[in-house]
Amino acid sequence: MALTKEQIAQRIAQELQDGYYVNLGIGIPTLVANYIPEGIEVVLQSENGLLGIGPFPYEGEEDADLINAGKQTVTTIKGSAFFDSAMSFGMIRAGKVHLTVLGAMEVSDNGDIASWKIPGKMVKGMGGAMDLVASAKNIIVAMQHTNKAGESKLLKKCTLPITGLACVRKIVTELGFFNITEQGFELVELAPGVTVEEVKSKTEGRLVIAPNLKVMQL
Amino acid sequence: MKKVYKNAQEAIADIESGTTLMLGGFGLCGLPENCIAALVQKGVNNLTCISNNAGVDDFGIGLMLQKRQVKKMIASYVGENAEFERQLLSGELEVELVPQGTLATRCMAAGYGIPAFFTPAGVGTEVAEGKEVREFDGKKYLMEHAFKADFAIVKAWKGDTHGNLIYKETARNFNPVMAMAGTITIAEVEELVPAGELNPDIIHTPGIYVHRIFQGTNYEKRIEQRTTRKRD
Numbered sequence: 174m175a176l177t178k179e180q181i182a183q184r185i186a187q188e189l190q191d192g193y194y195v196n197l198g199i200g201i202p203t204l205v206a207n208y209i210p211e212g213i214e215v216v217l218q219s220e221n222g223l224l225g226i227g228p229f230p231y232e233g234e235e236d237a238d239l240i241n242a243g244k245q246t247v248t249t250i251k252g253s254a255f256f257d258s259a260m261s262f263g264m265i266r267a268g269k270v271h272l273t274v275l276g277a278m279e280v281s282d283n284g285d286i287a288s289w290k291i292p293g294k295m296v297k298g299m300g301g302a303m304d305l306v307a308s309a310k311n312i313i314v315a316m317q318h319t320n321k322a323g324e325s326k327l328l329k330k331c332t333l334p335i336t337g338l339a340c341v342r343k344i345v346t347e348l349g350f351f352n353i354t355e356q357g358f359e360l361v362e363l364a365p366g367v368t369v370e371e372v373k374s375k376t377e378g379r380l381v382i383a384p385n386l387k388v389m390q391l
Numbered sequence: 392m393k394k395v396y397k398n399a400q401e402a403i404a405d406i407e408s409g410t411t412l413m414l415g416g417f418g419l420c421g422l423p424e425n426c427i428a429a430l431v432q433k434g435v436n437n438l439t440c441i442s443n444n445a446g447v448d449d450f451g452i453g454l455m456l457q458k459r460q461v462k463k464m465i466a467s468y469v470g471e472n473a474e475f476e477r478q479l480l481s482g483e484l485e486v487e488l489v490p491q492g493t494l495a496t497r498c499m500a501a502g503y504g505i506p507a508f509f510t511p512a513g514v515g516t517e518v519a520e521g522k523e524v525r526e527f528d529g530k531k532y533l534m535e536h537a538f539k540a541d542f543a544i545v546k547a548w549k550g551d552t553h554g555n556l557i558y559k560e561t562a563r564n565f566n567p568v569m570a571m572a573g574t575i576t577i578a579e580v581e582e583l584v585p586a587g588e589l590n591p592d593i594i595h596t597p598g599i600y601v602h603r604i605f606q607g608t609n610y611e612k613r614i615e616q617r618t619t620r621k622r623d
Contacts, residue, residue: 220491221417222561232619237420237612238548238562244418244471244615255560257567257595258417258443259499262492266510290517296479296488297470303518304492307511338515 174366175347176389181315183208183391184345184362185274188313189215196220196265196305198275199243201315205274216252218270220261220301225253242301262301266308273309275302277316277341279331282357282378284341286314287333299336306337318346318375325377327351327358348372350389356381362389394554394598395583396605399429402577406542408435409462413498413538413569414442414452415545418471419615421562422451423546425579425607431458439463441538443494443565445475450613459483465538467491471615490518493535495568500537502571502600507536543573546607547596550580551587554601555594563595570596579607 176184182204189195189205191213197203206226209215217226219241226241227248235246264270279287286306289299306312320326327344344351349372350362357379360372365388373380396402403426406412412430416422430438431454438461445464446453455461456474463485469475478484489497490512500508509532513519523534545566548559556578558566570576578596583606 219561221420221564229618229620231622235614235617235619236560237614238560240418240420240561240615242417244420245618246614246616247618255558255563257558257563258491258495258565259568262495265492266512296476296486298466298468298488299490299518300468301491303490303516304510304512307514335516 174364176364177347179204180391181345181347184350184389185313185315186210188272188343189213191215193271194218194224194269195272195274196270196309198273198302200276202274202276203243218261218264219247220258220265220305222256222258222261223249223253224256225250227253262304265301265304268308268310270309272311272313273305274313274315275305277314277326278320278333279326279328280314280316280341280344281328281331282353284339284353285331286336286341287331288336290334292334302336306340309340312341313343313345314341315345318348325375327376327378329378348375354381359383360386362387364389392553394602394604395552396603398605399425399579399607400432402426402579402603402605403429403433406430406433406435409437410435410541411439411539412441413540413543413573414440415543415564415566415569416451417443417561417564419447419451419613421546421558421564421566422446423544423579424610426544426577427451427454430460431455434458434460436460437462439465441465441494441540443467443491445469445472447471447615448474450611456484463487465489465494467494488518495565497535497538498565498568498572501539502568505537507534509534538572540573541575543569543576545570545576545578547578547580549582549584549589550578550601550604551584551589551598552604553586554578554598554604555589556580556596556601557589557593558595567596571600575602576600577603579605581607581610
């Protein structure tokens with residue numbers, strides 16, 4: 174069985190370590206917050222100026238002045254801090270954020286990412302994505318393996334406008350967990366019930382199978 | 392020292408068509424609502440607006456787009472606005488998309504008196520076209536310039552008659568860096584107090600950057616994505 178969006182988030186959450194400052198993008202990455210392993214402390218950074226994103230507020234307690242980068246009403250945790258947008262990206266550029274998780278439209282087998290524009294169709298802007306991918310030490314992409322037309326999103330070369338070059342380190346899709354290596358996408362974990370053949374048939378870029386390939390544990 | 396204005400109409404009275412404006416806020420959070428309403432009412436047009444987002448169809452800068460007051464928008468993310476997308480695709484509206492951190496830092500640089508800086512954001516992308524690329528310690532960076540804005544219009548939580556400002560929660564966002572960057576900076580605040588009532592230790596924007604200040608009224612503070620959880 175291919176992973177659900179929640180399971181993709183659950184797998185990524187296993188990469189979190191105690192003391193990490195983490196920026197989660199919109200969509201599947203946001204769900205990672207629901208699966209932070211017990212016993213570790215992780216602080217979520219929101220690029221609109223908050224360290225320490227808490228859960229959604231209780232009904233009736235929404236505060237228009239307190240939102241995350243997806244413009245959703247949120248709360249703070251104990252030990253939160255607010256700051257302005259320049260400082261927010263200052264800490265991102267300076268490499269203080271340990272892990273960035275974001276979505277993508279395409280990723281190439283050398284780690285290029287395209288995520289902000291479909292020429293002639295969709296122009297929403299890059300938001301903070303270009304700043305994040307240019308500076309983050311560890312970038313995990315959470316996305317579906319194929320697009321709505323069934324075409325691979327793991328490519329030899331991105332076809333859409335680039336967000337950043339050679340920056341993605343890891344990808345989790347509904348089919349498995351991949352490292353970006355010099356040999357291309359390295360399949361290191363298969364989603365339960367998914368075959369190597371299925372991954373091969375849905376991956377357009379260079380694909381290598383890790384010698385110690387495992388089935389993903391959730 | 393005469394910084395206190397009666398209201399938004401008075402504070403923006405000399406903003407003419409063709410002006411470059413910075414407008415604080417992130418999404419619909421921390422927007423200078425009173426000044427936007429006054430600009431719509433005044434009907435100035437051909438504006439260049441520097442703001443992280445373009446509002447939604449009927450709130451924020453979206454209100455100025457509806458009235459075709461904006462000639463050029465400089466922003467990082469402009470989703471959530473159908474009228475914006477229509478004007479953009481039809482060529483009525485000029486748009487410069489800037490990575491969010493670069494946008495913030497171009498404001499900050501203006502307020503710090505730094506004409507340009509190098510950032511890795513956008514290297515190898517469309518954003519890099521026509522820009523100087525320089526390598527530092529083996530990594531490539533783009534040269535980006537400080538913004539120049541005739542007016543910066545910001546929203547703060549509290550302010551005093553000297554123009555010192557304090558923001559609330561994530562409504563801070565772009566407001567402090569834009570406040571530093573305007574040739575003339577106009578601040579609207581929820582509560583205006585006499586000089587001396589704010590603790591100098593917790594001022595976010597020192598009054599030297601603020602030329603005009605007024606207490607706003609009737610803040611709607613619209614929520615873009617109302618997300619909640621149920622009580623257990």
